Amino acid sequence: MNATAFDVAHMLAGSVVLVSFMMLYQDRLLALLNVFALHAALLSAAVAWQATIQGAPHLYVTAAIALFFKAMIIPAALHRIIRRLGIHREVEQVVGTGITMLAGMGLVALSISLMLNLTASADALAREDLAFALSVVLLGLLMMITRRNAVSQVVGFMSLENGLILAATGARGMPLVVEISVAFSVLIAFIVIGVFLFRIRERFDTVDDSALERFRGDVG
Amino acid sequence: MELIVALIVQGLQMLLVVAVAPLLVGLVRKLKARLMRRRGAPLIQPYRDILRLLRKEVVLADNASWLFRAVPYLVFAATWVAAALVPTFATGLHFSWTADLIAIVALLGSARFFLALAGMDVGTSFGGIGSSREMMIASMAEPAMLLAVFAMALVAGSTQLSTVAQFMASPHVGLRVSLGMALVALIIVAIAENARIPVDNPATHLELTMAHEAMVLEYSGRHLAMIELAAALKLVLYVSLIACVFFPWGIASGTGSAGAYGLGLLSYVVKLAVGGILLAVLESSIAKLRVFRVPHLLGTALMLGLLGTLLLFVSRGL
Secondary structure: OOHHHHHHHHHHHHHHHHHHHHHHHOOEHHHHHHHHHHHHHHHHHHHHHHHHHHOOOHHHHHHHHHHHHHHHHHHHHHHHHHHHHOOOOOEOOOOOHHHHHHHHHHHHHHHHHHHHHHOOOOOHHHHHHHHHHHHHHHHHHHHHHHOOEHHHHHHHHHHHHHHHHHHHHHOOOOOHHHHHHHHHHHHHHHHHHHHHHHHHHHHHOOOEHHHHHHHHOOOO | OHHHHHHHHHHHHHHHHHHHHHHHHHHHHHHHHHHOOOOOOOOOHHHHHHHHHHHOOOOOOOOOOHHHHHHHHHHHHHHHHHHHHOOOOEEOOOOHHHOEHHHHHHHHHHHHHHHHHHHHHOOOHHHHHHHHHHHHHHHHHHHHHHHHHHHHHHHHOOOEHHHHHHHHHOHHHOOOHHHHHHHHHHHHHHHHHOOOOOOOOOOOOOOOOOOHHHHOOOOOHHHHHHHHHHHHHHHHHHHHHHHHHHOOOOOEEOOOOHHHHHHHHHHHHHHHHHHHHHHHHHHHHOOOOOHHHHHHHHHHHHHHHHHHHHHHHHOOOO
16 A cells, blocks of 8 residues: 555545534534534545545445435435524534533544554554544544534534444445444434434423433432 | 855845845735725835834833843844744755754744733733733644644654755655644644734734734834834744745755755745735735634644644554
8 A cells, every 4th residue: 555545544534533623613503514514525535535445345335325324414404403493593502612622632642542552463544544433433422422402412423423434444344234234223313313303392492401401300 | 165155045044034024014014905905005114114113212111121121132033043943945054953843932932921021011001911912822822833843743753944844845745634734723823923813903003902012012213123023024934934844845955056046035935925915815804803712713723733743643654
């Protein structure tokens, strides 16, 4: 494998991590959805590049699934949902952007150092890919716990799944059927969550999950 | 003989930065005026301003200490040394072994420290607020710059600017996402450090949100000339730094021939002009940020520098 091929793979996967940070920072819902679409598009480019340099044509299918479902269908559907919910102009109160960013940096450093130690014998491409995939997964989790709005939690969940796809492409020999079933289960999850959003909204007149805290039973 | 030529070329570079600095400021001002459909002052106006200030009498506040009088020269000297260390038309000049990126950051930091002290020296409220804001900006801009420097140094394997520039000009550098992040971080830092528009407005003395101009409000005469020249040098420094690291095309290396130096000089002038044009367009097209939004912008630079450095650890060659 020549150096440029590796550099391009590193650049695309690194850009996916960067866009994860943009999602952490973005507090407007519509802009967040656009950033999410960009995330998925970059992911699909990264997967397609991996398919080229690994010579694994089935990864093109994965890239196409990512591009079609994650970068087009799901953002468009989320657009519709937040318009129907009437929250498309809302600016979310993100708690402590600076601290969240620093925590995110810590997670990236953690996953990189973890992968450097664990995969010392693997080849450089797989190491790089796994380290970035783990960072994207952890950043998705971070996004889910720092947001109050259910829609942005869904976006966090979806970006976490993007990280899983990135990991799957790095691990050679992952059968296509696994990836397709993961993609479809995410789609099903998305539909269930979409229905759920409307139910939450019907009950509590908001999709801010701080409204649910009252029902946890541990406060007062 | 070779030593003499090397010293002369090095001396030429030192003189070049200080000679070209007011011209760059004049270019940016002229272009901004033209973009606002004003005629604008001629390109050489900053030279005239500095000459006029040098002739004028210095007015000092009664309670100004010796520090207040020494600071303009300190600031000018530190900034000039830092600016002269950055490769402009050639790398590998005689003193290029001193051109360490961290040393440049330290020189700029000490200049800023003394200027902030002088801002508070006389005890006017404007000076104090300017100093405090400058320090707030610096506390974010300096780490961001250092992190961008680390990203460049990790790629090039050296913090010596001349080596970095030579490495960036060679085909070994490849396609690095970290360098892109470092470039964006450095541009943001350059805008903040030079008190340019999204952070500070260089064209006014009468705005409550100003930072740099408030600090130097008490200066006059030759002291002000030194400070203005230092500010112009700082702008040249950042443009040359970005040009020599990220766009090293045409730069002469080592003991080149006169032709190579001429080509390097030509490309350097073109790069400075392009930098000035881009800066003027940027400044004319966006509004100034609120002071309390500035940390967000600089936080972006800090984050990009840090991420760029982190991503390098799983890249080729490390």
